[in-house]
Amino acid sequence: MIEQAPGSPSIETVSVLVLPHRSLSRPGLVLYLIAQSIATIGFALLAAWRGIVLAPVFAVSVLALLAYCLNRVWRASGNGETITLMPSRLEIVAAGAGTAHFHPYWVRVRLLPGRRRGWPSRLLLGSHGRDVEVGAFLNEAERRVLAQRLTDLLRPLQARDGSSGISKQGDNE
Numbered sequence: 001m002i003e004q005a006p007g008s009p010s011i012e013t014v015s016v017l018v019l020p021h022r023s024l025s026r027p028g029l030v031l032y033l034i035a036q037s038i039a040t041i042g043f044a045l046l047a048a049w050r051g052i053v054l055a056p057v058f059a060v061s062v063l064a065l066l067a068y069c070l071n072r073v074w075r076a077s078g079n080g081e082t083i084t085l086m087p088s089r090l091e092i093v094a095a096g097a098g099t100a101h102f103h104p105y106w107v108r109v110r111l112l113p114g115r116r117r118g119w120p121s122r123l124l125l126g127s128h129g130r131d132v133e134v135g136a137f138l139n140e141a142e143r144r145v146l147a148q149r150l151t152d153l154l155r156p157l158q159a160r161d162g163s164s165g166i167s168k169q170g171d172n173e
Contacts (some may be wrong), residue, residue, distance in 0.1 A: 014089050018146065019080035020137040029074055037063050081134055083125075085153050092125065092132050096130055100125075100132045102156040111147045123147050 024032070058160035079095035090107050092100040106127035114120050123143050124131040135146050 014085045016083040016146075017080060018083065018135050018138070018151065020077050022074070022077040023161060024074065026074075033067050033070065036066065036158075046111075058131070061142075083134065083150065085157075087157060089153075090125070092134060094132075100130075102127050102130075104154055109147050109151050109153055109154065111144065117145075125150070 016122045027169050040059045041056065042065055044055040047055035081095070082091075082093045084091040085104060087104070090104045092102075094100075102125065107125055108127060110116055110124045110126070110131075112124060116121070119132045120136075121140060121143055123146060124133055125139075126132060130137070135143050138146065
C-alpha cells in the first residue's frame with residue numbers, strides 16, 4: 001500500500017508512506033486464534049477420550065506456538081518505509097533498517113529485474129554508488145507504480161538534468 005501525505009502545492013515537502021498489506025485487524029487476529037483454539041481443543045479432547053491422553057498437552061503447546069508466530073508476523077506487517085522528499089534532501093526511513101539520506105538532484109530511481117529468474121524485481125533509490133532498496137514487500141505492479149510516482153516527484157528537482165530519472169538494468173547512467 002502506497003500513501004502520499006496530503007498537502008498543498010505550496011508545501012515543498014512530500015512524504016510517501018509505503019506499507020505492506022495487512023488485511024487482518026487485531027480483533028480479527030484474536031477472533032481467528034479463538035476459533036482455532038476451540039477447534040483444536042475440541043479435537044484434542046476427542047482424541048483424549050479415545051485414548052490419546054497427551055493430545056491436549058500437545059494441542060495447547062502448538063496453539064501457544066501458533067499464537068506467538070502469528071503475533072510476530074502481524075506486528076512485522078505494520079513496519080513500512082517513509083520516503084520524505086524535500087528540496088535539499090531525500091530521506092528514507094525504514095523500520096529497523098535505519099535512515100538513508102540523498103540529495104534529490106542526484107537520486108536515480110532504478111527498477112531492476114529479480115536476481116534470478118522468477119524472483120521479484122527490486123526498486124532501488126541511490127546516488128554516488130550507494131543504493132537503498134524500497135518496497136521489497138510490494139507486488140510487481142505496486143513496485144512499478146511507486147517507481148513512477150517517485151520519478152514524477154523527483155523530476156521538478158532534477159529539472160536541469162535531461163534524464164527521466166528511471167532506468168532499467170543495462171542502461172548507462
